[in-house]
Amino acid sequence: MLACGKPVLSGRWTSVPVVAGPPLATSWVLGSKWGRFLMDEDRAESTVPSWVSLKSDRTNRDVFHSERGEHILSNWDQSAPPGESSCSQSGSRSGDAEMKPKQRSDLQEVIEGHKMSLKRRCEHVTEGTHEAGSGTLLNKIYTELYITEGQSEEVDTQHEVRQLERTSKKNIQDTPIKCQDIFKVLSEQQRHIRVVLTNGVAGVGKTFSVQKFSLDWAEGLENQDISLVLPLSCRELNLIRDEQHSLLSLLHVFHPTLQKIRAEDLTVWKLLFIFDGLDESRFSLGFNKHQLISDVTQVSSVDVLLVNLIQGNLLPSALIWITSRPAAAHQIPPSCVDRITEVRGFTDSQKEEYFRRRFSDEDLSKRIISHIKASRSLHIMCLIPVFCWITAIVLEDMMTRDQRGELPKTLTDLYSHFLRVQIKRKKQKYGGKQRPGN
Numbered sequence: 182m183l184a185c186g187k188p189v190l191s192g193r194w195t196s197v198p199v200v201a202g203p204p205l206a207t208s209w210v211l212g213s214k215w216g217r218f219l220m221d222e223d224r225a226e227s228t229v230p231s232w233v234s235l236k237s238d239r240t241n242r243d244v245f246h247s248e249r250g251e252h253i254l255s256n257w258d259q260s261a262p263p264g265e266s267s268c269s270q271s272g273s274r275s276g277d278a279e280m281k282p283k284q285r286s287d288l289q290e291v292i293e294g295h296k297m298s299l300k301r302r303c304e305h306v307t308e309g310t311h312e313a314g315s316g317t318l319l320n321k322i323y324t325e326l327y328i329t330e331g332q333s334e335e336v337d338t339q340h341e342v343r344q345l346e347r348t349s350k351k352n353i354q355d356t357p358i359k360c361q362d363i364f365k366v367l368s369e370q371q372r373h374i375r376v377v378l379t380n381g382v383a384g385v386g387k388t389f390s391v392q393k394f395s396l397d398w399a400e401g402l403e404n405q406d407i408s409l410v411l412p413l414s415c416r417e418l419n420l421i422r423d424e425q426h427s428l429l430s431l432l433h434v435f436h437p438t439l440q441k442i443r444a445e446d447l448t449v450w451k452l453l454f455i456f457d458g459l460d461e462s463r464f465s466l467g468f469n470k471h472q473l474i475s476d477v478t479q480v481s482s483v484d485v486l487l488v489n490l491i492q493g494n495l496l497p498s499a500l501i502w503i504t505s506r507p508a509a510a511h512q513i514p515p516s517c518v519d520r521i522t523e524v525r526g527f528t529d530s531q532k533e534e535y536f537r538r539r540f541s542d543e544d545l546s547k548r549i550i551s552h553i554k555a556s557r558s559l560h561i562m563c564l565i566p567v568f569c570w571i572t573a574i575v576l577e578d579m580m581t582r583d584q585r586g587e588l589p590k591t592l593t594d595l596y597s598h599f600l601r602v603q604i605k606r607k608k609q610k611y612g613g614k615q616r617p618g619n
């Protein structure tokens with residue numbers, strides 16, 4: 182995900198350095214997770230989980246994790262079918278029935294606490310130079326994305342505009358799927374969906390989707406059969422790459438308020454682990470040869486835990502959602518994946534909706550929309566949400582500040598204006614002084 186001028190991810194989550202490079206055109210976005218991948222390289226080797234360092238983190242990092250070590254739970258749907266993907270072994274779900282009422286109410290409390298905590302972390306998005314936590318409400322700016330089941334062909338190496346133009350031509354066989362439905366069985370032919378892999382190019386909205394999914398769950402709106410939604414950013418996991426953990430202790434590291442949870446609880450709840458940004462992971466996931474782990478208290482390296490979780494050896498009933506840019510998705514063997522989805526960006530009507538949601542000034546949004554429609558390359562590029570954001574920043578600045586001269590029509594124009602706006606913002610914020618910590 183990207184943190185930018187207004188919207189985007191909660192500033193309460195931090196991120197670690199980006200490994201895979203963004204598209205050249207957008208990699209320098211100041212204040213975004215992409216822009217930071219150069220600046221923050223020194224954090225890569227830190228062994229301190231980012232929730233520990235978040236308070237001193239001034240760069241609005243974006244990834245999923247908790248500033249105060251909060252987490253995520255919910256109640257267990259005993260009626261749901263057990264996980265049986267090709268990769269997983271059959272899961273046992275004993276436990277809940279044997280739970281004492283006191284135990285159950287304690288657990289419910291943890292779940293509710295976790296929901297509140299996740300809601301706090303997901304409801305705001307922070308972009309660019311905005312202070313963490315000062316961002317916009319996600320629900321205000323979140324625009325529905327076009328997501329399909331299955332994926333388009335090979336990784337594309339063409340120029341962005343040509344690539345996107347092709348992508349935007351809707352294939353008649355594309356099956357749209359709503360983000361909140363990705364674990365639902367949608368036809369009789371489908372079996373239980375345990376592992377979902379969501380692909381999408383840089384800036385297309387994968388992290389935003391994860392955030393929206395989590396928020397809807399935390400607010401009690403969607404997927405209430407899931408007991409506990411556990412977003413874990415792959416960038417965050419890099420930080421403990423060299424440490425040994427059990428799955429239980431891993432959760433404690435990233436979600437310290439889950440300390441009360443015992444190993445048995447993990448096996449009776451319906452958990453959803455979300456690994457956001459596989460492309461940023463520095464683990465080598467050895468699916469063919471690894472230690473077999475089925476006990477949540479067994480200690481091993483983090484990559485081994487991940488592989489066992491994805492394969493279903495560890496917590497076979499847990500749902501797994503992995504998001505990745507296309508070039509890194511091959512790390513997960515197809516046999517382990519029950520559903521592939523692809524975030525395709527905005528359709529033409531969603532592009533317009535994005536600008537309408539973003540600006541309360543109706544006249545401004547109309548002018549911006551008509552300018553974009555008049556420029557073929559801008560219009561095509563707006564398929565990618567992060568590009569909509571860049572366009573919004575630039576055009577808002579130019580249209581509201583009595584700017585003479587022509588509005589940008591080419592990508593080069595737009596990017597150079599964007600750089601100027603960001604430099605101006607940086608000056609306003611730091612008054613020519615160095616950013617603290619730099």
Ligand SMILES: Nc1ncnc2c1ncn2[C@@H]1O[C@H](COP(=O)(O)OP(=O)(O)OP(=O)(O)O)[C@@H](O)[C@H]1O
Nearest residue numbers: 182183189323324383384385386387388389566567
């Ligand atoms: N559904 C959406 N509604 C409104 N804005 C969005 C949406 N999705 C994405 N954006 C905008 O695009 C930016 C990039 O989105 P996001 O970080 O989710 O992309 P990503 O696919 O995770 O990218 P990467 O592969 O680089 O991690 C967001 O910061 C936000 O400005």
